[in-house]
Amino acid sequence: SQQGEEDPQALSIQEGENATMNCSYKTSINNLQWYRQNSGRGLVHLILIRSNEREKHSGRLRVTLDTSKKSSSLLITASRAADTASYFCATDALGGKLIFGQGTELSVKP
Amino acid sequence: ETGVTQTPRHLVMGMTNKKSLKCEQHLGHNAMYWYKQSAKKPLELMFVYSLEERVENNSVPSRFSPECPNSSHLFLHLHTLQPEDSALYLCASSPEDTNNEQFFGPGTRLTVL
Numbered sequence: 240s241q242q243g244e245e246d247p248q249a250l251s252i253q254e255g256e257n258a259t260m261n262c263s264y265k266t267s268i269n270n271l272q273w274y275r276q277n278s279g280r281g282l283v284h285l286i287l288i289r290s291n292e293r294e295k296h297s298g299r300l301r302v303t304l305d306t307s308k309k310s311s312s313l314l315i316t317a318s319r320a321a322d323t324a325s326y327f328c329a330t331d332a333l334g335g336k337l338i339f340g341q342g343t344e345l346s347v348k349p
Numbered sequence: 350e351t352g353v354t355q356t357p358r359h360l361v362m363g364m365t366n367k368k369s370l371k372c373e374q375h376l377g378h379n380a381m382y383w384y385k386q387s388a389k390k391p392l393e394l395m396f397v398y399s400l401e402e403r404v405e406n407n408s409v410p411s412r413f414s415p416e417c418p419n420s421s422h423l424f425l426h427l428h429t430l431q432p433e434d435s436a437l438y439l440c441a442s443s444p445e446d447t448n449n450e451q452f453f454g455p456g457t458r459l460t461v462l
Contacts (some may be wrong), residue, residue: 270448272450274453279456279458280456281351281353281355281454281456282392282451282453282454283453284450285454327391331447335421336394336405336447337381337394338391338394339391340391341391342391
């Protein structure tokens with residue numbers, strides 16, 4: 240089974256609302272990363288959180304990591320239509336190589 | 350722009366054709382990767398190169414053949430593909446091949462007829 244699994248698979252919200260996506264993983268990690276992908280395009284790195292960190296912020300993004308529960312969350316505050324994309328978590332469990340989850344499709348309606 | 354370019358952006362080929370995908374990074378990174386992204390599936394890591402040497406090959410069929418002539422360029426040579434090989438092929442690079450943020454190219458959308 241895959242290392243990272245995102246939840247929910249799809250999320251639809253109105254502009255201005257907050258969006259929360261969750262990621263669960265199975266084995267110990269050194270770090271966890273979140274990426275964004277616009278339809279049919281490459282992935283863009285958003286944020287990296289190390290295993291000894293519990294929370295990290297970048298602009299409107301807030302990432303938490305709970306290593307005891309092997310889970311992470313990505314919060315996008317005050318969402319915009321331009322935030323519409325797929326969001327992936329990736330863990331480095333396999334010898335440092337990244338393992339991606341299936342992603343959460345976020346739709347932000349104006 | 351992430352500093353990683355891929356050509357072509359779209360490719361349609363028959364099962365008997367031979368084609369190549371090209372990736373170039375302008376970031377001075379030492380590691381480069383090929384991923385396959387099929388609909389409704391997670392990204393699948395295909396190949397990893399570190400300092401021009403292949404360090405990972407995730408049981409990819411031999412009809413996919415990578416080539417890394419230098420640390421800035423990565424190719425994926427394709428021959429006798431199957432329709433199920435149709436997917437988005439993504440190239441990425443990172444400073445080293447462990448625990449790093451990866452920078453992705455825009456991908457090549459491949460359709461095998």
